[in-house]
Amino acid sequence: MLTHRLGRDVTVLNDCLPIPGIGFLTVNAFVLHAAEPVVVDTGLSLPDRGFVDALGSVVDVADVRWIWLTHPDRDHTGALFELLAAAPEARVVTTFLGAGIMSTERPLPTDRVHLLNPGQSLDVGDRTLVGFRPPLFDNPATVGFVDTATRTCFSSDCFGAPMPSVDLATCDDVAAVPADDLRTGQLLWATVDSPWVHMIDPAVLLGSAGPLRAMDPGRILSTHLPPSTGRGPEFLDMLAAAPGADPFIGPDQRGLEQMLAGFEPTAAPTVQPSAMSR
Numbered sequence: 001m002l003t004h005r006l007g008r009d010v011t012v013l014n015d016c017l018p019i020p021g022i023g024f025l026t027v028n029a030f031v032l033h034a035a036e037p038v039v040v041d042t043g044l045s046l047p048d049r050g051f052v053d054a055l056g057s058v059v060d061v062a063d064v065r066w067i068w069l070t071h072p073d074r075d076h077t078g079a080l081f082e083l084l085a086a087a088p089e090a091r092v093v094t095t096f097l098g099a100g101i102m103s104t105e106r107p108l109p110t111d112r113v114h115l116l117n118p119g120q121s122l123d124v125g126d127r128t129l130v131g132f133r134p135p136l137f138d139n140p141a142t143v144g145f146v147d148t149a150t151r152t153c154f155s156s157d158c159f160g161a162p163m164p165s166v167d168l169a170t171c172d173d174v175a176a177v178p179a180d181d182l183r184t185g186q187l188l189w190a191t192v193d194s195p196w197v198h199m200i201d202p203a204v205l206l207g208s209a210g211p212l213r214a215m216d217p218g219r220i221l222s223t224h225l226p227p228s229t230g231r232g233p234e235f236l237d238m239l240a241a242a243p244g245a246d247p248f249i250g251p252d253q254r255g256l257e258q259m260l261a262g263f264e265p266t267a268a269p270t271v272q273p274s275a276m277s278r
Helices: 051-056 080-086 096-103 180-193 195-199 204-209 210-215 232-242 253-263
Strands: 002-006 012-021 023-032 039-040 065-070 091-094 113-115 122-125 128-132 142-148 153-154 217-219
Touching: 012 051, 023 153, 051 080, 065 080, 091 096, 096 113, 128 210, 180 195, 180 232, 195 232, 204 232, 210 232
Parallel strands: 039 065, 065 091, 091 113, 153 217
Antiparallel strands: 002 012, 012 023, 023 039, 122 128, 128 142, 142 153
């Protein structure tokens, strides 16, 4: 994993995944360096990602007090129980539904759960975090938040975009991404991650972004996008176009077989006997 600091308050714990035919997907978790440190999501549920080691390079893990789980998908919960063991005072911020979804695999200890719904807030010592439902989401337990001290928005999957290269997926500022690539990628991700967006009235979708618009975040931190500063109006404008974007249709079995065939090594050329061996 890569780490990079955003000013005084936030560290990004960055990972990425290749998605055949789509690009490279950023997978971020974050540390909010509050008086009561907050870890936002816990990375991929894949072996050998080294999440807690990376976390320990930027904060004393035992000092972590809150683990804000933006939703319980496997790319957000990878090191959750390892972190709970290493941070004995930490509590998991989630919803009733989020805790229930987690319990189908491994129950969360109830004395370490803090249930919080959109519109409610959490005091972390030197600032207040206000929960909200992002306009786009792929899990009904999703709750992002805005740090009122810095106007930093943690938007979970919303506003993500696959990147055309590993370098862009792991860069420390989305300003490095060409504007056309960014918008195209965000519209693609909207249809991949939130396919219901084609079934909603655009006015209703934009209305759901009202709380986020009112908070006017200066920085938006998405799980699936390099950090962005001052792009709020642009990102909200993208939402208006999402219901009219082309629906994503993934490969079928034939497409999968074609992709797998492309991964197979070519056969070694047949060696003909030389004149000397005859």
